């Protein structure tokens with residue numbers, strides 16, 4: 001049965017309406033660097049049948065429905081009405097004028113076998129001029145930038161870009177994902193509190209308004225979902241959260257959870273589950289891509305560091321377990337080391353202690369590929385944010401915390417970092433959307449059978 005038909009039936013039977021994913025979905029990427037080009041080229045390879053979308057839960061994952069004995073476990077993409085890969089169209093902004101092919105070659109992530117056959121397609125994606133200011137990304141220079149007297153003018157130009165792409169591509173719906181460089185560290189201040197103060201600050205070129213916020217504002221004003229893949233504040237401020245709620249648009253962030261932090265949010269819950277203590281966790285990275293170069297600037301690194309450091313505190317709850325986690329030394333370093341390119345090496349030295357306090361060590365050496373891990377996350381976020389929009393869900397999408405290092409939460413709530421709690425929340429939200437029973441793994445079915 002076609003997805004559109006099934007959606008209609010679900011809506012009729014359960015009264016929960018999800019508009020069908022008809023027509024094209026336009027994915028607008030802020031930044032056309034390593035992650036964005038690996039994502040776009042990957043989707044094109046997959047839809048030409050030349051590779052598999054490995055790492056994408058939406059494409060490869062299944063979802064159990066009902067009792068275990070029912071043996072119902074469809075693919076997620078066959079269960080929920082997601083946009084088809086064939087319906088995706090792309091656009092990007094970047095201050096560097098390289099088209100997607102040139103940018104992908106420079107990024108050095110994908111090999112010729114995944115780039116050359118699709119070179120004309122990639123060359124057709126030319127970056128739109130960016131709302132860019134070197135004050136916020138010190139190590140970058142770019143010529144492909146917008147000009148305007150005020151930040152508000154730049155935001156209006158971005159809105160114009162969004163409308164124009166929608167018209168020219170014939171897209172039915174859009175999503176925008178920030179996959180651009182990490183900006184310098186900013187803290188929420190008075191200008192970020194209300195839409196009025198935010199708009200006034202744009203008019204006055206207030207330094208508290210970073211370029212990423214202009215994209216987020218433009219997206220929301222155009223009713224387009226916005227997801228933030230970097231640790232910048234961006235849409236994580238009250239003014240834009242309220243705007244998203246008012247306009248009924250889903251938002252989320254921050255910072256794609258890919259290599260080292262993904263491992264951390266798997267290992268730390270395991271220690272806690274077994275009540276093993278932790279005295280220290282030293283994480284260091286070497287990477288040589290442009291992201292590494294940008295993060296070599298202390299102000300951009302500070303933004304990343306905050307995002308990477310938060311996870312242990314929330315998972316381990318030292319206030320509840322002071323003997324086990326009350327005195328953890330946690331350090332994160334990122335070192336720019338050009339010979340490695342995009343192939344990052346993330347080392348972790350973990351000092352734990354067990355029965356009667358005896359110390360033990362764990363060493364993790366993750367020889368990963370940053371953009372290979374990030375690209376499927378971009379795909380899933382694009383599809384899930386579009387789904388959320390069609391399901392009438394607005395504001396912060398906490399159920400998509402699974403994809404983020406420092407998930408945005410409703411005011412006053414702490415973020416959930418444990419990867420498997422996040423996964424359960426995501427899948428239960430999909431079940432809820434489709435009118436299926438939520439699964440708690442309590443094993444009730446066993447007792448029922450007995």
Ligand SMILES: NC(=O)c1ccc[n+]([C@@H]2O[C@H](COP(=O)([O-])OP(=O)(O)OC[C@H]3O[C@@H](n4cnc5c(N)ncnc54)[C@H](O)[C@@H]3O)[C@@H](O)[C@H]2O)c1
Pocket residue numbers: 030031032033034035036093094095096107130131132133137140142178179180181182183211212229230231255256257258259289290291294369370371373374
């Ligand atoms: N790869 C991963 O595993 C991973 C994980 C988490 C977060 N991230 C974040 O994703 C982002 C992208 O990573 P990448 O490896 O593709 O970096 P990259 O340096 O290859 O690409 C970023 C691009 O953004 C552009 N850019 C900078 N400011 C911009 C602006 N104001 N408007 C439009 N474009 C702008 C840059 O010119 C560059 O081309 C980074 O912030 C990175 O920290 C990546």
